[in-house]
Amino acid sequence: MNTDTKDLNTESEILNAAKRIFQQKGMDGARMQEIADEANINKSLLHYYYRSKQLLFEAVFRSAFSMLAPQLNAVMNDDSPLFDKIRNFTYNYISFVVKHPYLPNFIIQELNRNPEFVKNLVAEKHFPTIDKFKKQVEEQIALGSIRPIKAEQLFINIMALNMFPFLSAPLIKAFTKTDDVNFKQLIEARKTEVADFIINSIKI
Amino acid sequence: MNTDTKDLNTESEILNAAKRIFQQKGMDGARMQEIADEANINKSLLHYYYRSKQLLFEAVFRSAFSMLAPQLNAVMNDDSPLFDKIRNFTYNYISFVVKHPYLPNFIIQELNRNPEFVKNLVAEKHFPTIDKFKKQVEEQIALGSIRPIKAEQLFINIMALNMFPFLSAPLIKAFTKTDDVNFKQLIEARKTEVADFIINSIKI
DNA sequence: AATTTTGTTAACCATTTGGTTAAACTATAT
DNA sequence: ATATAGTTTAACCAAATGGTTAACAAAATT
Numbered sequence: 001m002n003t004d005t006k007d008l009n010t011e012s013e014i015l016n017a018a019k020r021i022f023q024q025k026g027m028d029g030a031r032m033q034e035i036a037d038e039a040n041i042n043k044s045l046l047h048y049y050y051r052s053k054q055l056l057f058e059a060v061f062r063s064a065f066s067m068l069a070p071q072l073n074a075v076m077n078d079d080s081p082l083f084d085k086i087r088n089f090t091y092n093y094i095s096f097v098v099k100h101p102y103l104p105n106f107i108i109q110e111l112n113r114n115p116e117f118v119k120n121l122v123a124e125k126h127f128p129t130i131d132k133f134k135k136q137v138e139e140q141i142a143l144g145s146i147r148p149i150k151a152e153q154l155f156i157n158i159m160a161l162n163m164f165p166f167l168s169a170p171l172i173k174a175f176t177k178t179d180d181v182n183f184k185q186l187i188e189a190r191k192t193e194v195a196d197f198i199i200n201s202i203k204i
Numbered sequence: 205m206n207t208d209t210k211d212l213n214t215e216s217e218i219l220n221a222a223k224r225i226f227q228q229k230g231m232d233g234a235r236m237q238e239i240a241d242e243a244n245i246n247k248s249l250l251h252y253y254y255r256s257k258q259l260l261f262e263a264v265f266r267s268a269f270s271m272l273a274p275q276l277n278a279v280m281n282d283d284s285p286l287f288d289k290i291r292n293f294t295y296n297y298i299s300f301v302v303k304h305p306y307l308p309n310f311i312i313q314e315l316n317r318n319p320e321f322v323k324n325l326v327a328e329k330h331f332p333t334i335d336k337f338k339k340q341v342e343e344q345i346a347l348g349s350i351r352p353i354k355a356e357q358l359f360i361n362i363m364a365l366n367m368f369p370f371l372s373a374p375l376i377k378a379f380t381k382t383d384d385v386n387f388k389q390l391i392e393a394r395k396t397e398v399a400d401f402i403i404n405s406i407k408i
Numbered sequence: 409a410a411t412t413t414t415g416t417t418a419a420c421c422a423t424t425t426g427g428t429t430a431a432a433c434t435a436t437a438t
Numbered sequence: 439a440t441a442t443a444g445t446t447t448a449a450c451c452a453a454a455t456g457g458t459t460a461a462c463a464a465a466a467t468t
Contacts, residue, residue, distance in 0.1 A: 029317070045416065157365060165364070168363070171312060176334050200406070202404070245446080
């Protein structure tokens with residue numbers, strides 16, 4: 001599946017192939033041979049560059065998480081007013097995930113599978129924190145511009161409304177009887193509607 | 205892990221063990237030997253009763269889905285007023301999933317893994333449909349009692365707010381720095397808060 | 409040009425894993 | 439008591455799978 005001028009860089013070619021396979025099939029479902037085929041190289045090369053399946057997987061996971069983290073960070077550490085922030089995040093996040101549809105599911109799935117991962121992540125330097133967002137929410141409540149709500153709950157709600165459709169796409173498609181085209185339109189509409197939904201709920 | 209009076213019924217004992225293992229580890233991560241150990245029986249018995257891993261898995265999946273389906277059905281096919289329905293669903297669904305925390309993740313994960321599953325499910329007789337809910341939403345909009353919103357979007361939002369915390373528990377715990385006890389309290393509060401959040405958003 | 413280092417491959421290997429078989433055991437019917 | 443049908447187990451098996459090795463090729467270094 002490599003349409004580049006061939007071997008720009010074997011190592012990154014492997015990582016890209018591994019991303020595609022791991023993100024679709026997960027750690028347990030992925031096969032080293034399959035990744036090698038996807039990268040058009042010999043299986044031994046996987047081990048030459050990444051030693052083991054576990055290490056290759058961790059490289060993929062780190063890379064995936066470091067793509068998602070800045071997106072989530074945008075809800076939390078940003079100086080714009082709360083409503084702007086919600087609108088921007090919703091628009092940007094959905095736009096982002098449309099381009100990387102397997103990402104959220106992959107990360108959530110693997111975090112569920114391996115709770116130790118979480119600990120390692122949180123320990124890292126640039127791991128986002130909710131503190132600033134919390135302060136902002138409490139300020140707005142004190143000012144009387146939004147209804148009282150725990151920042152944690154609002155945060156969960158924002159995440160839920162933005163991420164869920166991508167996690168549960170097959171289920172949602174089945175229940176609402178929408179085909180792929182129709183579903184895409186639903187998602188597209190959510191880029192602005194989700195923010196409206198949230199703001200309508202908390203605005204006084 | 206069998207504290208019963210031993211072999212009430214080997215077949216159902218196997219199914220229960222398989223549920224526990226499959227729902228924690230997924231189809232790819234589960235091992236037949238592990239299921240046999242969990243059920244305290246010889247591995248051959250798994251094949252004696254269920255022929256293959258695939259068939260055992262399908263039995264587990266069907267059983268899991270038939271537990272979840274009636275819950276979701278409650279949003280869609282029910283004659284109570286819209287706001288009551290949202291409140292009841294939220295309360296009942298969260299109470300239900302607290303008792304079966306692995307269920308939603310398991311179902312969503314396996315539906316993503318195997319898109320054919322969806323087709324089989326939808327084809328089944330008692331598969332829920334959104335039609336009635338849609339009609340009800342449109343009525344309320346016409347009456348001017350709720351803001352205009354596509355029933356599909358409202359449905360997605362209801363599902364998202366209720367299911368998401370269980371799907372992404374490790375991620376949420378990490379971001380909000382809440383331990384298990386704290387997280388349980390957050391979930392408990394959501395039994396009523398989620399419905400308020402939704403109703404506040406759509407009520408005129 | 410010679411040689412060391414790095415990259416790549418085919419052939420192998422040990423273990424794991426889903427699945428089978430045939431024998432043994434148990435309970436029930438005859 | 440004994441044949442019979444259903445249940446359970448230990449021992450096996452073949453394929454799949456992650457990983458290794460040794461030989462070979464291509465750069466890079468001297």
